[in-house]
Every structure is written in C-alpha cells, then in structure tokens.
Amino acid sequence: MELTEDHPQDGSAPAAVVPPLRRIVVESETVPIRVGDYAGPPDPNYGRDPWQVGTGTEGEPVWVEERMRTEDLSIAYGDNRAVKDVSIEVNSGEVLALIGPSGCGKTTLLRSLNRLVELTPAAKRTGRIILDNQSVDDFDVTQLRSRVGMLFQQPNPFPMSIFDNVAYGLRERGSKKPRRKILEPVVVDALERAGLWDEVSSNLNHPALALSGGQQQRLCIARSLAVSPEVLLLDEPCSALDPISTSIIEETIVELKSEVAIVIVTHNLQQAARIADRVAFMYLGDLVEQGAAGQVFGAPREERTQDYVGGGFG
Amino acid sequence: MEAASFNEVDLQEQTLEVDRTDRRVELLLGALASTILLLIAGMIIFVFVKALPSFTHNGLAWFGSGGSVDDQLMNIFNSPAEPENYVYHLRAWPLLYATILITGVAVLISVVFSVLSGIFIVEFAPERLRKTIEPVVKLLAAVPSVIYGLIGILVVVPFVAEHLISEGRKESVAYVIQLDGTSILVGVFILTIMICPIMIAIIVDALRAVPDKWVEGAAALGVNRWRAMRTVSLRAIRPAIVAALVLATARALGEAIMLSMVAGSVGFAPNPLDGFTFFLEPARPLASTIVDNAEGLSVAPFGQTMYAFAAILLISSAFLSFAGWAARKSFSRYTLGAR
Amino acid sequence: MSIEVRTAAPGPRPSLVKDPTDPRPTPKPSAAAAAGISHDTGWSIGDKAGLIAAWVCGISLCVIAASIVLFMAWKGIQFLHLDMLTTSPQASLDQSANGGFLDPLVGTLLLTAIGIAFAVPTGVAIAVWLTEYGRPAGLARLVESGVEIVAGTPSIVLAIFGLLVFQQSFMGIFSFTAEGGAVFGRSFLTAGAMMALIALPLVIGSTREALNTIPRHVREASYALGKDKASTIRRVLLPSARNGIATGATLGMGRICGDTAIVVILLGASMQTTPESGFFGLFRGTGSTLTSYVYNNSPAGEGNAPDKAYAAAFVLLMIVILLNFVVSLIGKRKAPQWN
Numbered sequence: 004m005e006l007t008e009d010h011p012q013d014g015s016a017p018a019a020v021v022p023p024l025r026r027i028v029v030e031s032e033t034v035p036i037r038v039g040d041y042a043g044p045p046d047p048n049y050g051r052d053p054w055q056v057g058t059g060t061e062g063e064p065v066w067v068e069e070r071m072r073t074e075d076l077s078i079a080y081g082d083n084r085a086v087k088d089v090s091i092e093v094n095s096g097e098v099l100a101l102i103g104p105s106g107c108g109k110t111t112l113l114r115s116l117n118r119l120v121e122l123t124p125a126a127k128r129t130g131r132i133i134l135d136n137q138s139v140d141d142f143d144v145t146q147l148r149s150r151v152g153m154l155f156q157q158p159n160p161f162p163m164s165i166f167d168n169v170a171y172g173l174r175e176r177g178s179k180k181p182r183r184k185i186l187e188p189v190v191v192d193a194l195e196r197a198g199l200w201d202e203v204s205s206n207l208n209h210p211a212l213a214l215s216g217g218q219q220q221r222l223c224i225a226r227s228l229a230v231s232p233e234v235l236l237l238d239e240p241c242s243a244l245d246p247i248s249t250s251i252i253e254e255t256i257v258e259l260k261s262e263v264a265i266v267i268v269t270h271n272l273q274q275a276a277r278i279a280d281r282v283a284f285m286y287l288g289d290l291v292e293q294g295a296a297g298q299v300f301g302a303p304r305e306e307r308t309q310d311y312v313g314g315g316f317g
Numbered sequence: 318m319e320a321a322s323f324n325e326v327d328l329q330e331q332t333l334e335v336d337r338t339d340r341r342v343e344l345l346l347g348a349l350a351s352t353i354l355l356l357i358a359g360m361i362i363f364v365f366v367k368a369l370p371s372f373t374h375n376g377l378a379w380f381g382s383g384g385s386v387d388d389q390l391m392n393i394f395n396s397p398a399e400p401e402n403y404v405y406h407l408r409a410w411p412l413l414y415a416t417i418l419i420t421g422v423a424v425l426i427s428v429v430f431s432v433l434s435g436i437f438i439v440e441f442a443p444e445r446l447r448k449t450i451e452p453v454v455k456l457l458a459a460v461p462s463v464i465y466g467l468i469g470i471l472v473v474v475p476f477v478a479e480h481l482i483s484e485g486r487k488e489s490v491a492y493v494i495q496l497d498g499t500s501i502l503v504g505v506f507i508l509t510i511m512i513c514p515i516m517i518a519i520i521v522d523a524l525r526a527v528p529d530k531w532v533e534g535a536a537a538l539g540v541n542r543w544r545a546m547r548t549v550s551l552r553a554i555r556p557a558i559v560a561a562l563v564l565a566t567a568r569a570l571g572e573a574i575m576l577s578m579v580a581g582s583v584g585f586a587p588n589p590l591d592g593f594t595f596f597l598e599p600a601r602p603l604a605s606t607i608v609d610n611a612e613g614l615s616v617a618p619f620g621q622t623m624y625a626f627a628a629i630l631l632i633s634s635a636f637l638s639f640a641g642w643a644a645r646k647s648f649s650r651y652t653l654g655a656r
Numbered sequence: 657m658s659i660e661v662r663t664a665a666p667g668p669r670p671s672l673v674k675d676p677t678d679p680r681p682t683p684k685p686s687a688a689a690a691a692g693i694s695h696d697t698g699w700s701i702g703d704k705a706g707l708i709a710a711w712v713c714g715i716s717l718c719v720i721a722a723s724i725v726l727f728m729a730w731k732g733i734q735f736l737h738l739d740m741l742t743t744s745p746q747a748s749l750d751q752s753a754n755g756g757f758l759d760p761l762v763g764t765l766l767l768t769a770i771g772i773a774f775a776v777p778t779g780v781a782i783a784v785w786l787t788e789y790g791r792p793a794g795l796a797r798l799v800e801s802g803v804e805i806v807a808g809t810p811s812i813v814l815a816i817f818g819l820l821v822f823q824q825s826f827m828g829i830f831s832f833t834a835e836g837g838a839v840f841g842r843s844f845l846t847a848g849a850m851m852a853l854i855a856l857p858l859v860i861g862s863t864r865e866a867l868n869t870i871p872r873h874v875r876e877a878s879y880a881l882g883k884d885k886a887s888t889i890r891r892v893l894l895p896s897a898r899n900g901i902a903t904g905a906t907l908g909m910g911r912i913c914g915d916t917a918i919v920v921i922l923l924g925a926s927m928q929t930t931p932e933s934g935f936f937g938l939f940r941g942t943g944s945t946l947t948s949y950v951y952n953n954s955p956a957g958e959g960n961a962p963d964k965a966y967a968a969a970f971v972l973l974m975i976v977i978l979l980n981f982v983v984s985l986i987g988k989r990k991a992p993q994w995n
Contacts, residue, residue: 149539172538346785437714461914571810
C-alpha cells in the first residue's frame, strides 16, 4: 500500500478554502480501479465484478473512473416526485443501464444529469449532481451540456445537410464560426466513431432527414461525439428502430465506452444485458438496486428487481 | 344458384349507377373549380385590354419620370370627348416610386420586428403576458385598415405636423410641396403597424409547430437558447416566414384607403436628398391613386389609365405569389415535409 | 493489492491534472481540440444583442397593441351613443346634425351576408374537389395557384375588375340601368360578388385543412359500407369538416366587413341605402358600409365628422372582435376524435 499526495501542478490554483478531496484508488489484478469518496476494499456487491471489466481483450486492465455522480437527487414535477433520493455514479469506461417500468423516473434522472430537465418549467430538484468533483450548478449550462451529451428516443437530426448536422454543435457554441475546412476532420472523425462514415461519405451535403431511422440515430450519435462529450446519455435510443439498426447502434455504444462514459435508459432487458456493464433498477422513483449486469440479472438481491427482471427474461 | 347470379347482375348495375353519379359529381365540382382559372384569365385579359391604350401611347416612358403626374392625370381626365383626341400622356414614376418605397420600407421593418416579436412571444414572454398578447395580435391582424387610417389621420398626422414640421422645414421645400403632416413617414409607420400583426400571427403559429425534439437536440449539444432558436427554429420556419412576407407584402401593395388617408395623396416623388424632410414629404402609391379617382373611371382615357395602374398591381401580386412559391420550394430541400 | 490515495485540490476538473505515476493511459485529445476549434461557450455579443432586440420588439409590440385597443375603446365610449345605431346618416356639415349610422351598419351586415353566401358554397366545393378528387393533377395544381393568386390580388384591383364586368350591358340585372342602356354596375350584389372573392381563399384554405385531417380509414369505412364517394363526402366528410368550414367563413366575414376599396368603388357613394324598385330591389340598390362611413367622415372624406367616424370605427371593431371570438370558440369546440 502506498500513499501519494498529488498537488496541483499548474501552480495557479488558489489556496484551498474547502478541504481537499481525498481520492482513493484501489488497484489489484482482479479488482479494477475505482475512484471516489471511498475508503476500503470494494464492496463485492456494489463494485464491478472482476469478470465484467477487470481486463481488456488482451489481458490489459480496463480502467474505470468516476465522471459523474448524484447525491440524494430528487426531482419533482409539481407535487409529483419522479426521482427520490437517488445516489448513483457514472463511470467512464463502462456502460450504465437504467432499467425499470415506464414512469419509474429513469428518463427524468437521465435528463437531470445534463440539466435538460430544467426545460420543463414545473420541475424542481434537490440533492447534488457532481461532474468531475464539481456541482453541475457551477457550470454554465451550455458548457455542461457540451460535456454531457444526449441522444433521444426519436432520432432528431436537424433539417439540414448531414455535414451541417454534425458540425452544428461546433459551429453554434462559440462566438466565432469555424470554417468548413477546419470542421471537416472533426466531422469525419465523429462520423467514423459513430460507424456512419462508410454509408454517408459520398453524400455529406444530402439532407439528413433523408437517411433511414437507424442512420439518423447514428448521425445523432456523431453529432454528440463531435463536441467531444465526456458522458453520453442515451434515452431509449433504439426504441424507434428495427432490430438490424439496433444491433449496429449497440455495437457502436460498446465501441464508444472506452472513450466516453455511457448511461443508457432502456426498456429492453436483453439489450441491457448485451451492452451494459453495470445496471441500475428503478421503481417508482426509487433506485432499488444497482450492481454489475451479471449480478442484477443473474442474482438480484431485491424482490422487486427479481420480479421485474424475472418477468423480462422468462 | 339462380338467385345468386341474379344478385350479382343487380350488384353490378348498382355499382355502375354509383360510378355514374360519382363521375357527375366529380365533373361538376371540377368545372366549378376551373371557373376560378377562367375568372383569373378573364381578369387579366379584361384589365390588360382596357389598360393597353395607356401603355401603347407612352411606351416605356410610362414608367419614367417627367413633369407632375397629378397635372398629367388632370389633363387625361379633361381630354376632349372625341376618341381621336384622347390625352394619354403620363409619366407614372412618382406613383411607382411611392408604392415601392412605402411597401418596401414597411415590409422590411415588419419582417425584422415580427420575427423578433414572434420569438419573444413564443420563447421569452412570461406566461401571463403571452396569453394576453396572442389574442390581441390575432385581433389586430383582423382590424380593418380604415380604422388604422382613422387613427393615423386623427392622431399621428397632427402629431407629426405639430412636433416634427417646423416653419423653416416647410419653407425649405415650399417651392415643390406643401408639408402638412401626411407623409411617407406616417404612411410607413401605420402600414408597419398594420401588417406586423399579420406576420406575427403566422410566425408564432409556425414557431409553436417546430418539433420540441429539435430544440432539445440543440440544447443537449450545449447551444444556448438564443442560438438554438436562431439556428434551428428560425431555420425550420423559413417557409412560414416567406408565406407571411408574401401575405403582408400583398396587403401593403394593395392598401389603398389607409395610405390615401395618411400618406398625403399627392403624386409627388419624395427626394432623399432633402435629408430628414424626405420622410415628411407626401406621396401616393398606385392603389390609393385608383381609389382616390374612383369617380373618374367612366371617363374613357382616364379609366384606361387607372386600369393600367391596376395591371401593374396585378402583375406585381402575381409575381409575388410566384416568388414566394419558389422561395418556399428552395427551403424545403432539407425539411422533406418532416414538420 | 495496492491502494493508492491521492488528494486532489478542489478546482475545475482536477482529473485533467495527470499524475505521472498514474498508470492509466493518457486520454487522447478530442478531435475538435486537435483541430483548434474553440470551446468557448455561453453567450456571444451577437447572441446577447439578438436577445435584447427580441425583448425590445416584444415589449414595444405589447405597448403598441395595448395603446391601440385602449385608445379605440376610450374613443368608442366617448362618442358612441345608442341612438346612432338607430338613425340614418343625414347630409350635414355639422357633426351634431348628421345623424347616426344605421344604414352603414345594415349595409355592412347585408354585404357580409351576400359575400359569404356566395363564398361558402363555392369555396367548399372547390376545396372538396381539390382534396377528394384533384384529377387531373395538373389542373388541380393550376387551381391551387389560381386560388393563391386571387388571395394575393389587391381588393382595389378586384373592385375595378368587378366594375368592368358588371357594367357590361348583359349584367344589367345586377344593378341599376340608366336610360339609354348604360349599366351602373354598382350595387350590393356586385359588391358582394367581389367580396366573395376576398373570402373565397380563406374558406377554401380552412376547409381543405379540415378535410386533410380526416384520416383515410374514415373514408374507407364509409366505402366499405357501400356508400359512394359523393354520399361519403356529403354524409361523412362535410359534417366532420364543419368546424373548418365555419372558421373559414368567419375569417372571410371579418375580411369582408373590413374591406373599404370594394365598397368605395362598387357600392356607390351615397351614405343612405337606396334600394332599386322591384324584386331584389335592395340587393340591386346602392348604399354604404361602416368602412366607407368611417372613410367619408374622416378628414380624408367629405363629411369631416371625426367623432362619428370614431364611433362607427368602434362599432366596426366590436364586430371584428365578435368574429374573432367566434373563431376562437370554434377552435375550442371539440374536434371529431378519430380512433
């Protein structure tokens, strides 16, 4: 066991008024790194199962790092509490799936992570949401949303060309619009990562709405990736798509998880089992259970989870 | 078996009967719908045939300037009764100029004002204000132009005459025109107030119809509210803005009574070189000229001149419809009817 | 097992500070950052200016709208007396002696009724043909653009076109024929016919909109019951579209009772209703409407009785408000629920 003090290296940080945060990294051959307000060995029931994310394809360790977490988060629409005291972490390097019956608050939870829930006038929030050790309220909302991207249930490309769709976030965020020449490599890169480049490389100027539903959804992924988010929120991204498009999107998600922390809301338990590393089950606004995908689906601890998951699988 | 085949024949005949009535109804309705084309063709032919002498006598100089247009109209009105001695000499530029100037400026101001107000109403206005202002805007869009004209001539014109027109200013242009408050300034102002509600009503409806998912999509990319509005919503409603523009321009172009009340009703071409006085000079667009001279329509050469003005208005409004159609078509490329 | 405890200073994104001993792979810089695209977020100066402009326009819209409405209400309360609604206008230069505006009020109602009676059947028929038949497609498209051209034609042009048509000798039955055979061309009927053209595009537009919202399966269900197209239209489609038809008719009425140019040209200049003799005498006679009354009593007209003009304008405004209210009532009425 070794202890290292890590001082700010840029030298510009002002004298800390707030006591410094202690971040503890636990590392072993079998237990992957875990960062957070945490002291002690990983909770066997809560952390990642070794067989889930312990090692990569070539035996190298797969790193996960906390990007976001909520602390006692509650969201209410008027008197109706949609999310009740939920504390959950979002880690990079893994896919977190939120499952649960309709109206259980999972979409609300998702939309609160990038403060999109604030577009609903009646919504009220208590509790904290932390992005990289900073409350999301401290961010400029536009800055927050460019770091926490989101994908919606219905593909929603803008009525513009494919290129303009992907470039949109980059063009419209700053005071100065970058030229197409500068944007081009970024757009191409985003389309490649979204797995759409091969299909659209020859018609970047075609209207985006002429693409098929699955292509539109991947275009929306590319549009989010172009602004290089650190967290990507997916709100039932495949519910409007056919099985083939769904499997392509799922592949894309799995490929992306090494670069971006992914949270996905899904009704499709098979889908959650296929792509998720960690699963959280919500019911009537409560976070009932969370854990490694294998554990939640294979050996749920809560009865409610068992009922839901059991119903879903058999 | 026999009964069945009998029924079959019966059914066939019935179907034939049904087809025949249906065909008759279709032809009847189709014929009725086609009469609208006949009507337009008739209107164009009638108006142009009637207007022809005025154009042929003057040639392209009809559109030019030269002399006082009101004097020329007076001479036409007083032409001798014999057809061979009819007077047609006319240089209509001041009227065309007034039409273009007043309509153009009012429409330009209105587009900007209406788009911004539409955004305000849909996106930024407090709920209670929005609920009040929307029906009021719809009401103002339906208020008869003569009421705007009345307010203009009884309130705005005296105000301008009292506060903006000094004796010195009057004298500075007294050798060509008399300033009495009726002016292109008031004309443009009242016309703007008149056509803005029409545009705002259309723009607000269109903005409200923009799918939420586009606005949310832009917000989720970290684009601020204003940018999202401008780059997604406004872009998406461009066809509606064009439609509003066409409708408002058509109204402005054809506005006769109100402008004849507040814009001075003098066939004068305001001179931009006069500085601010320019705005206080009177003018009279084509439509007002026709309505002001309604009594003289039965005097043959004078009536023909009026129909020449009508012909110009007719061409302009047809061209306007066409331009609007072309613009909407060019915008629809990326929208693909997704709205 | 090794446990590493690191203490990070609070501040923006401590995770960006890379610990040299951290075994984790360095995240590769984003493509956007690599391309040198700035990440500045928030509101640029242009955005702020746009936002402020929207607020300024929105607030001034509210101010202008409120002042127009309040001003007209104030003038109406000040000058309107109930006896004005029951006495005919008298020729007098003195405001106190020139009577009320019973005739113009009745004229407005009569003209609106005539116009809408022409416009609704024709408009509904054309709308049905366009949505339900529309064959041949080329003709349908022509009719559509024809309707658009009619909608864009200034009413002053329609007015003098109407005068031209109704002064033909075979149109004599619609108006007054002078000795010697000259047809006057001006009457409630002729003005109403032209007014119908103003209302027609509105009726067609909202009827088509209503017909288009009826899903296909409703029509198919009717055919499946053995009904032919004509009776499907009459029994199923038109009743379902009645809200749309009523909206179009009401909007059309608003336009008709607000139009001045057609009244001035096609209804003659007398303030009092002067019926012709014989059957339909009233319809063939001339008269006035509130709009022409307001115009004539404003300083721009002959009478110059501004108080009466205000009072009449207020009554006209009340009619328009009533029609607007009816439109919103129809809009709120329960639309037929499909499925």
